[in-house]
Amino acid sequence: MMSDLKNCCTSSRCYESGADMSQPIFSIRPATDEDISEIVKIENAVHLAPWTAEHVKAELEKPYSHVWIMTDDETDSKLAGYIVFWLFMGECQILNVAVDLPYRGLGYAKHMIRQAANLTAREGIQKITLEVRKSNQAAIALYQGMNFVITQIRKSFYSNGEDAYFMTLSLKDDELRF
Numbered sequence: 001m002m003s004d005l006k007n008c009c010t011s012s013r014c015y016e017s018g019a020d021m022s023q024p025i026f027s028i029r030p031a032t033d034e035d036i037s038e039i040v041k042i043e044n045a046v047h048l049a050p051w052t053a054e055h056v057k058a059e060l061e062k063p064y065s066h067v068w069i070m071t072d073d074e075t076d077s078k079l080a081g082y083i084v085f086w087l088f089m090g091e092c093q094i095l096n097v098a099v100d101l102p103y104r105g106l107g108y109a110k111h112m113i114r115q116a117a118n119l120t121a122r123e124g125i126q127k128i129t130l131e132v133r134k135s136n137q138a139a140i141a142l143y144q145g146m147n148f149v150i151t152q153i154r155k156s157f158y159s160n161g162e163d164a165y166f167m168t169l170s171l172k173d174d175e176l177r178f
């Protein structure tokens with residue numbers, strides 16, 4: 001799996017237009033227990049209801065859960081972001097995607113989702129789902145830009161009473177178009 005994930009991502013759209021060699025190269029790899037504390041640091045910085053270390057560890061232990069992180073190739077110590085998704089019961093469900101503030105706007109979230117979608121398609125699964133806060137304009141724009149569509153509004157879904165958009169991406173076309 002590792003070689004599949006070593007898809008250069010240094011700066012905005014590098015995988016489409018060629019790498020900027022002045023920037024560190026970040027690649028995706030599966031997370032391990034040693035990464036939990038750094039993941040939790042980002043969780044606390046970016047989410048209203050952050051996952052705890054126990055929550056992340058539980059995901060690492062589930063056979064159907066994929067926890068992927070983006071770190072720099074040179075030291076493997078700078079964590080830019082991560083994605084957590086399940087391949088379960090014929091569906092891919094994205095549970096979490098986050099990019100730390102200094103690394104935003106570089107295409108990293110899109111890259112991680114694209115790689116998750118590639119694996120999903122290779123497993124013969126044709127549907128990706130996720131929930132997002134109605135107020136989370138950045139995430140909604142990210143997903144809509146990748147052809148996810150809002151298929152349901154879940155009223156008062158979050159603990160603060162906020163509604164969720166339930167979004168779906170169909171991979172039926174065999175070929176990913178984003």
Ligand SMILES: CC(C)(COP(=O)(O)OP(=O)(O)OC[C@H]1O[C@@H](n2cnc3c(N)ncnc32)[C@H](O)[C@@H]1OP(=O)(O)O)[C@@H](O)C(=O)NCCC(=O)NCCS
Pocket residue numbers: 046047096097098099100103104105106107108109110111131132133136137138139141142143145
């Ligand atoms: C949402 C998030 C993951 C985006 O990460 P990112 O790596 O900065 O996103 P990308 O650089 O891959 O952006 C891809 C697209 O998303 C959209 N997008 C990203 N950030 C945006 C913002 N602040 N405002 C509007 N659109 C935005 C854009 O359409 C962008 O495409 P473009 O660069 O061609 O305009 C990041 O802001 C984050 O971690 N937020 C906090 C955690 C979170 O809300 N996660 C989602 C939970 S459902």
